[in-house]
Structure formats: C-alpha cells, structure tokens
Amino acid sequence: MTSDAAPLAAPEPDILRYAAFATDPGGGNPAGVVLDASGLSADRMLAIAAEVGYSETAFLIPDTSGDAGGAYTVRYFSPLAEVPFCGHATVASAVALADRNGPGRYVFATQAGEVPIEVDKGADGVLHATLTSVEPHVEEVGEADVAEALALLGWSADDLDAALPPRIGYAGARHLVLAAATRDRLARLEYDFDGLAAYMTARDLTTIQLVWRESEHLFHVRDPFPVGGVVEDPATGAAAAAFGAYLRERGAVTVPATLTLHQGEDLGRPGVLTVELREGDTRIRVSGTAVPIP
Template sequence: MSLNDQHADVLRYTAFATDPKGGNPAGIVLDASGLDDAAMLAIAADLGYSESAFLTPGPAGLGPEGRAFTVRYFSPRAEVPFCGHATVATAVALAERGGPGDFVFATPAGTVPVTVAEDDGVLRATLTSVEPRVEQAAAADVTEALAALGWSADELDPDLPPRIAFAGARHLVLAAATRERLADLAYDFDRLKALMLRLDLTTVQLVWRDPDTEYVFHVRDPFPVGGVVEDPATGAAAAAFGAYARELGLVPAAAELTLYQGADMGRPGVLTVGLREGDARVRVSGAAVRIPS
C-alpha cells in the first residue's frame, strides 16, 4: 500500500466492462471530506489511472440523504470538470453498498443524475449528461490536430466532419475513414497536449463508423492533458459524441448507439449512448466491476 493510500480508503473499479482486465480503471474515494486538493491530486497521481473520483455529501436539497454527493475528478496531472467512466464506476460502487436505484452527483460541470440497475447479476449505471452543445472546429486547429496525430486530411471520413462537442467536458471529434487508420495511433504527445490546452479540450475523440450499421462506432481517446497517452473508455466523450451524432443528423433523434473502445489497447469496453427525442441531454450506460487488490 502506498503512502497516499494510507490517508484514504481508495477503491479501484473498472467501468464499461464486466472483466477487471477490460474497460477503464478509476480510483474512488467514497469519503474525501478530510482531503484537500493537493491530497486528492496526489492520490490520483499515485494510482496513475486516467481519472479518480472523490466524494463528499451533496448540498442540501440535491437528493435523498445517502444518495446525493458532491463529486470531484482528478487525473494524474490536474482536476477535470467531469469524467464519465469514474461516474459509472462510482455509482456501481455505491449501489453495491446501498442498493441499486437513483443517485445524484453535483459535479464541477453541473448536476448529473445516475441510475443503477441490476441485470442478470450485473450492475449497470446510466448517467444523464448536462446540457450538451456542438460547435465548429476552426480549420487551422483541425490541421494542427492532424499534424500532431500524424494523420492526413484525406484519411478523414467526409461524412463525419470535425466538430468540438461538449457534454460536461470539451472534445474534438475527428472521424477516421478506415478502421486501419484508427488502429494505428502514434502521436506527438507534447504537440497535441499544447493544442488541447489552448482549446480547453479534455480528449480528442477519434471515431470510425462501422459501415454495416449506422449505430455502431469504434472510438479512441488520446488524453495527454491528463498525463495519459490514451483513455481506455471515455464516458464524457461518449456523451459528447452522442450530441455530435444527433446534431449532424447521423442518427435519428431517438437512438441507441454502441461505442467500442479499448480493444486496441488490450482493455476492451462497451459504452451505450442513449438519445431521446425532445430531451437534449445524453445518457451513457455501462457496467463496472471492482479490480481485485
């Protein structure tokens, strides 16, 4: 046990998978009331996961006692406004202790309701994003991102144009024309990080659309601003991508998308993105399991 772990009860879960060897690991501290910012950052850095979640009781009136929490998220380098996989992992950890049902998280990005249900012995959490938005990506910024990635413009899918999408955190969406292009990821860490810091991006959401179905996508997320080369399964980016897909008319107003992520890293995960007609918010669902000590 590390020095940092001795100051808090740190749980380790992986989200968007039912196998501890898949999905995206997250650290969880269910009672962070005794930790300051430096201590939370130190724990996140010690764990080395893309994000860790730190909980304190939620503000009065947010929700039922014991099921409403203030949640902060730290990468190994800095605090981030929202993290989907750590939210899913945390909700499942809470449900294992207090039973499935509804939770409410007050996050730096806004209020995020989460519902946990059991299906054939597997707990699945569904988060509801804050209000999303999608904006144009400047041509010069796209050019710089491609240069940092080592991609050429003709390797992009013309039917999925670059955009910046937000559903709690900002992500640049770039669509590869082929699965092979998506699989071959070797980028200039410092160059991409500098661009992302300038644009206030959390990840770059790289996607490839399965030509056999309009509802299946394969995705990857470089995360140099968090000190991590690649995020294995990115719930915040999945929510942002759901808003992107709806905004561009790639799918109907009411749809369920399946995003496969992590296979290229050896940590396969599955994210389900739900869109509802008349409700701009995006729902992201997935399983989570504890990582054995």
C-alpha cells in the first residue's frame, strides 16, 4: 500500500544568539549559534544566517564517532556567503556549549583547519574562551593594491602609520591590515561599500583590518566587512589573530606578548579582544567572553 501523505518537514533548528568579546549583550559582536546543525543543507544554513542578520552565524555538527567528545564540524555563514573561519562566532559557540556542559576543551573542524578552544570560568564567574588559530602567515601587498584600497576608504597615504606598513595577514581568513596614523582617522569611517566589496572579493579578503596603536600592547581596531553584507564588524576574532601574526612577523612586539584590542567603540558596541603570542609557537591565541542576547 502506498501513501499520498507529504514527507515530514525537517524540524527547525534552535538558533541561539550571543554577543562575543563582551560581558554586556549590547556590546561586542552578535553571533548566531546553531549547536546541532545535523541535516541542514548549505542553502538552509545561508538562509538562516540571512534571517538572523548578524555578521556571522555558526553551525555546529557534533562528531558522533567513537569517543570524540567535544569535537564538532563547524561552518560559518554571513548573510551573503559562507566564510572559512570566524573568530567571534567560534568564541560565542564555545561559550554556548560551556553554558550547557560546563567549562572544558572543544575542537572545531573548520574549512580553514582544526581550531582548539578552551573555555574556563574566571574569578568573576564569567566564561572566557580561548581559541588557537590555524598556522598563520603574512603576505606583501603591492603599492597599486594599497592605493586602490585607500581610495575606496577615502584615506590618503599620509593617513597611514609608517611604522606599521600594509600587509595581508592570515590566520584562518585573509585580512588586509592598514594602520592609521591617528585615532581621529580611525574614528571616521565612510567608504564605497560596493567598490570595496568588489575589491575584497577579487583578492579573497574577508575584512579590512584598520588599526591604531595607542601604546606598545594596546590597539584600537575597526573592520569593514562589505563582502559579508555588513558595513562594519563590531569585534573580529579572525582578524585579531591575523593581526597578531602580522605584528610577530614585523617584529613590532617582543614575544612573548599579550595584546589588548578595543573594537566596536565607534559603533556603540564596545568589545575587548585579547591576543597572545607565545615563544616557540607561531599560532595565535585569541580570548574573550561571550554572553547570551535575550
């Protein structure tokens, strides 16, 4: 006997919302988190990310083989496209897991490679997550490419800090690092959205990492993200890791070093990212808190 009944629709996933690199839901960078995305197609993930509307949503698929507790395959989607790695959504996801399972160690298998994350509870009772990047590298960038990027941003060569020359940093995704000579220059961000998106797409860039150095270990940063359909990312863990690799490669800090990056202040969503460079290990560690968004 046959049945004309329509097949049952797949259940809607539970979508969590966390603010990463902040202790206030109104700060940091919001991320969507789906802790069990088993059975979701890439098209459905992209549609969910677009519905959520944050710069990224992370989709976790638990590894059910053997004794692989704490292991997940993770995919990251902006409202417009999939990205290979996202730091703030990784921190948000790890804290979301720890909220349910307690502090511990997780391993995320991403398109960029394997990313371990440690979650612990600080003396303040707040959960802190530390991700260890994939192996980073830094690339030269041509003068013509720099000039085009500056024109699209509305910057001039005189707006740059000569001590921190432009480079492309990678620690899971590619970011063009441009250092502003003054805090005022960093604070004024108006750019050609479509033009910069096309420029970045042609060069496989995820964000532009705009930085201003306040002191040896303290930086202020901003990240235009037009390729993700977002004018600016409020707190960007992947770019922070790439920037740490850049500073190490340039010899701009003495290793070991712990750096503090303030981001989101100019958006009214302040967040703090901690970047650790260790001796004998070229991988970069990025730490921060995350809290649920009601």
